[in-house]
Amino acid sequence: MSSTAPAIEVHGLHKSYRLGRTHLHVLRGVSFTVEPKEFVAVVGASGSGKSTLLHLIGLLDRIDKGAIKLEGVDIAHLPQRKRNRTRCRDVGFVFQFYHLLPELSVLENTLLPAKVDESVLGWLSHRSARRRAAIEMLERVGLGERMKHRPKELSGGERQRVAIARALMNRPKFLLADEPTGNLDSRTGKQILQVLKTASRDIGQTVVMVTHDAAIAAAADRVLHLQDGKLTGK
Amino acid sequence: MYKLTLCLKYLVKRALAYFAMAAVALCVFLMLVCVSVLSGFVDKIEVAAKGLFGDIVISSASLSGLGEYDELIARIRKDVPEVQDASPFILTFGILQLPGNDFRRTVQLAGIRLPERARVSDFAKGLFIQQGLRNPTFDPCEPLILRRLGEDYERTFKILKRVAEAPLGGKLTPDRQALADRLFNATVFQDQAVENVRNAKETARRVAELQVQIQAADEAGEESKRDLLEGQKAAVERRMILPPGRRAILGLGIAGLSFRTPKGEIIRVIGAGQQIALSMIPLGRQFSYADITPVTRNFTVIDDCSTDVSSIDSEIVYVSFDTLQELCNMGAQRAAGDAGRIVEPARCSQIHVKLKDAPGLSRAESLRRVNDVARQVDAVWAIFQKTHPDAARSSVAVETWRQRQSLLISSLENQRTLMVIILGIISTVAILLIFVILYVIVVQKTRDIGVLKAVGASNLGVAGIFLTYGGAIGMIGSIIGTVGGCAFVWNINPIADWIANTTGFTPWNRETFMFEKIPDQVDFGTAIWIVCGAIIAGIFGALLPAMIAAMRQPVEALRYE
Numbered sequence: 001m002s003s004t005a006p007a008i009e010v011h012g013l014h015k016s017y018r019l020g021r022t023h024l025h026v027l028r029g030v031s032f033t034v035e036p037k038e039f040v041a042v043v044g045a046s047g048s049g050k051s052t053l054l055h056l057i058g059l060l061d062r063i064d065k066g067a068i069k070l071e072g073v074d075i076a077h078l079p080q081r082k083r084n085r086t087r088c089r090d091v092g093f094v095f096q097f098y099h100l101l102p103e104l105s106v107l108e109n110t111l112l113p114a115k116v117d118e119s120v121l122g123w124l125s126h127r128s129a130r131r132r133a134a135i136e137m138l139e140r141v142g143l144g145e146r147m148k149h150r151p152k153e154l155s156g157g158e159r160q161r162v163a164i165a166r167a168l169m170n171r172p173k174f175l176l177a178d179e180p181t182g183n184l185d186s187r188t189g190k191q192i193l194q195v196l197k198t199a200s201r202d203i204g205q206t207v208v209m210v211t212h213d214a215a216i217a218a219a220a221d222r223v224l225h226l227q228d229g230k231l232t233g234k
Numbered sequence: 235m236y237k238l239t240l241c242l243k244y245l246v247k248r249a250l251a252y253f254a255m256a257a258v259a260l261c262v263f264l265m266l267v268c269v270s271v272l273s274g275f276v277d278k279i280e281v282a283a284k285g286l287f288g289d290i291v292i293s294s295a296s297l298s299g300l301g302e303y304d305e306l307i308a309r310i311r312k313d314v315p316e317v318q319d320a321s322p323f324i325l326t327f328g329i330l331q332l333p334g335n336d337f338r339r340t341v342q343l344a345g346i347r348l349p350e351r352a353r354v355s356d357f358a359k360g361l362f363i364q365q366g367l368r369n370p371t372f373d374p375c376e377p378l379i380l381r382r383l384g385e386d387y388e389r390t391f392k393i394l395k396r397v398a399e400a401p402l403g404g405k406l407t408p409d410r411q412a413l414a415d416r417l418f419n420a421t422v423f424q425d426q427a428v429e430n431v432r433n434a435k436e437t438a439r440r441v442a443e444l445q446v447q448i449q450a451a452d453e454a455g456e457e458s459k460r461d462l463l464e465g466q467k468a469a470v471e472r473r474m475i476l477p478p479g480r481r482a483i484l485g486l487g488i489a490g491l492s493f494r495t496p497k498g499e500i501i502r503v504i505g506a507g508q509q510i511a512l513s514m515i516p517l518g519r520q521f522s523y524a525d526i527t528p529v530t531r532n533f534t535v536i537d538d539c540s541t542d543v544s545s546i547d548s549e550i551v552y553v554s555f556d557t558l559q560e561l562c563n564m565g566a567q568r569a570a571g572d573a574g575r576i577v578e579p580a581r582c583s584q585i586h587v588k589l590k591d592a593p594g595l596s597r598a599e600s601l602r603r604v605n606d607v608a609r610q611v612d613a614v615w616a617i618f619q620k621t622h623p624d625a626a627r628s629s630v631a632v633e634t635w636r637q638r639q640s641l642l643i644s645s646l647e648n649q650r651t652l653m654v655i656i657l658g659i660i661s662t663v664a665i666l667l668i669f670v671i672l673y674v675i676v677v678q679k680t681r682d683i684g685v686l687k688a689v690g691a692s693n694l695g696v697a698g699i700f701l702t703y704g705g706a707i708g709m710i711g712s713i714i715g716t717v718g719g720c721a722f723v724w725n726i727n728p729i730a731d732w733i734a735n736t737t738g739f740t741p742w743n744r745e746t747f748m749f750e751k752i753p754d755q756v757d758f759g760t761a762i763w764i765v766c767g768a769i770i771a772g773i774f775g776a777l778l779p780a781m782i783a784a785m786r787q788p789v790e791a792l793r794y795e
Contacts, residue, residue: 060688060788081692088690099685099792103243113689115236123235166689 005072007174007206008034008057014065015052026052028229029066036071039197039207041220048226050210051178057208058091058176059083070174088117092167092205094196096179098159100151100166107147110134110165117170137165140202141195157188161195168199175200177209181216193219236686237695241702250671251707254772257664258711259718262768265657266719269760271726272650274753276643282543282749283635285356288320288586290608291638292615296628297326297517299564299581306618306625307585314610316603318590319353321346322582324558328514330488330551332504333472333532337490342550343514345558345582348372354588360540362386362486363506372536372554373478379431379506379536387424390501393417397495416493420503426473427507434475441470472509475534479557482510482533486540487547487750496735498727508535512551516563529561542750555582579624587611604634661771664711668704668775676700676779683783684791693784700780701773708772712765719756726752 015027026049034040044050055061057068059075068075070090078086092113100109114130115123123130138144141161151159160180167175180196181189193216200207209220217223225232245251294300300322307320324345331338349369352358357370363382364370394417397410406414430437444467451460484505486492491504504510513530533553540547559565559580567578589607592600612632619625636643676683683696722729730742730752742752 055789058688060792084687084690084692086690087688093688095685095792099681099688101240101682101685103240103247108239112236112686115239116686116690116695118235120235120238 005069006033007036007038007071008208009069009072010053010057010066011068012066013053013056013063013068015049015056015061016064026229027056030226030229030231031066032224032231034206034208036206037201037204039200039209039219039221041217041223042208042210042226043212043214043217043223044210044226045212049229050212050226053226054176054178054208054210057174058093059087060093088113089170090173092170092172092175094160094163094167094175094177094180096182098151098156098163098183100159100162102151105148105150106138106143106154106162107131107134109151109162110138110169112166113169134165134169137168137199138162140199141165155188156184157192160184160188160192164192164196164199168203168205171203173205175205175207177207179211180209181211181213186215189213189216236691237698237702240686240699241706244675244699244703245706245710248675250674251703254664254668254671254707254775255711255714257667258708258768258772259715261657261661261664262712262715262764263719263722265654265661265764266716266756266761267722267726268653268657269650269764270719270723270755270757271753272646272653273757273760274755275646275749276650277755278542278749278753279639279643279646280635281356282541282546283639285359286541286543286546287323287584287635287638288354288588289604290587290589290611290632290634292585292587292611292630292632294583294626294628294630297583298627299324299583300585300626300630301579301581302618302622302625303580303582303585305622306615309618310587310611310614313614314607316589316607317611318588319350320585320587321350321354322555323351323584323586324555324562324564325583326514326517326558326562328512328551331511331513331530333509333511339488339490341488341512343512343558344550344552345555345562346552347555354586356541357539360486360542361483361537362502362539363537370537371478372481372483374536376431376434380428383424383428383431383506386502386505387421387428389499390417390421390424393495393499393501394421413495417495417501420493420501423503423508424505427505430473430507431475433473437470437473437475441467441474444470471532474509475507476509476532479554480531480533481536481554482512483552484510484535484538485547485550485552486538487544488551489548492538496731498731502538504535505538506536509533510535510551512553514558514561516561531557531561540750544750547750601634601636604636608632608634608637661767664768665771665775668707668772669778672700672704672776672779673782675703676783679783680786680791683786684788684793687786687788687791696786697780697784700776700783704772704774704776704780705769706772707776708769709765711772712768715768716761716765719761723754723756726754 010033011031013027013030014025016023016025018024030049030053042050042053052061056063059078063076070086075083075086101112104112111130111134114134118126118130135144135147138147141164143158143161143165146154146158151162154162164180175196177196181192184192196207196209197219209217211217292300292306300306303322307322310320311317326343328341328343329338330341346357348371349358352368352370358364358367361367361370363379364374365382394414397417398406398414444463448460448463448467451463484491486500486502492500492502494500509532511530511532513528515526515528517526539552559582564581566576566580569575569577589604592603595603615630615632619630686696734740
């Protein structure tokens, strides 16, 4: 990936879904760029296409029309194997509902991207370093004492911190957060936002955060407004 | 690495997995037990058939039998180098009675040559008095008989003491009382047998004395005294140890002569040292129906023999070959007035042939070898028959042990195949269960699948989690099933005895199943196949859910509620 190109380049992006007989045109020619290490918030009402935009940038879904370039590389034509690797190494996701695996402890949840990244043999040789990194990440988000706990034993804010630690585990270049505070009270939400900002800044990540809360979005370097599948202001 | 981690977590944390494992374990257990027991039957038939009749049997279709057998045996030994030994055998029907008793029972009478018989079969292995002797005879030494009878008496007495001990001064149950009575009765008979052997010389002398007295009374015309002496002599004669030609070896299992305690211990009532009467019809050589006149002779039991084949042990009484030949009218017939010229050769029913040992041969190679030798023996017989036209009056068959038992073996092999098919069908339930359980897990874990894909897991990787999971269920279930199956098969006889003692239901009827014991060896070759099959079944059951999981789009999975 070229280091001189914008971190994220979205051009004329279209995406539609079929819901039964209805054809839902969610994104209607969205274009914008995000510079490296920039923290961008995408604001919009429910159903405006924010999450779809995030999924397309994070290679979780395929675009219908237009282009997305991550550090100058057009992701539309990446083979599946490279898409998987990009998701694993270059992109970190934080979801509104945390999406932690209930069978795994806090530490194991945090280690999940590292385990996906390693073969069995690779894991055996890098296990100690990976564990150290995970523990460090958990301490950074304030969960150093709760590593052996299961997700069900944590509060909402703590769960989101685990999700952030997991997203940062492989030190990805892009952090994509989908309503990270949407399920939390405003005080906890602000704390989580602070954690997100600090951690991503320390690692030097480009962050795209989707939210419907203007107060949360105000914490970003830049805010994009999405309405009916189109950007209305930058 | 995540595949292994999640697979292990799902195995430990998901209680549903235990049901699938239990189903697999049960299927493997059933399959292993059924196949091992049925294979054990086939093996037992092989061992029993070879042990009893040798590798090859030459038999006549008619009771008139096979003549010139010693010459034929010599010819076979000379012309077929693979043959180690051969021995003639007479088999006929008879009635066993106990002198002075109204006990009667039909039996088969086998005329055997000892110790020659021990060289062509495993006969010597099952003897009681002459246990471990390489050359058993109908005339074992007296100290040996007394020692073994004494040991048996002590054993029976110990069992009697155990059975007759009332629990804490209470009364014996009616069943236990009846058993104690039977055991006591057995000790009386065993004691009498020991006395008979110990006093054999004295008894013989007393019989001779009585004979002289009878003769004297006869000459003096004292009829009443003679009758009294005759009665005394008959009573003393019942305790006599008759000469070797008039001795018998009982199959250990003839109803009424021995019985089994609920714990499976065999108790001899009539054994060595006691007399029996055998009646038979001399069918060996008859020229008109009027010739058939039953003959009865007393025999002294000198030993008993257990072959492990219930149908044989409960039926056969072994006597001297020459004696039975004579009683069955199968001996050589000499021309009247022609100074001993033989007009009819002596006959036997069968000739049992034993092959030399050939270690290192596989089962198939061994069967091929026996077939080859049988063909050679048949060729020898074909030539022999031309030069000895009187040797057989009816057709003669040369068969291997397997050909003789082919009906039984093929029936058992068919049963085994059928059982495997039925259990295979039942096992599909386990596959279905794994499928359902994994499908449920895949549905429950849809969002987790989305998360995994969001952190970079590939379709193949996600499928791998569930395939490994299915395979692990199959493997763990089959290990549990194999361990349980092995433990069950190895202890199947004590378990059957325990069920019989506890519930009164006898799962193993020796008369129905022919053998004394249920086969208790695990067929490990089959066990490996069953384990592999279970693992493949587990993976097969997981295949569709794994594919469903793999094909889930990450976005759809993350939005799943």
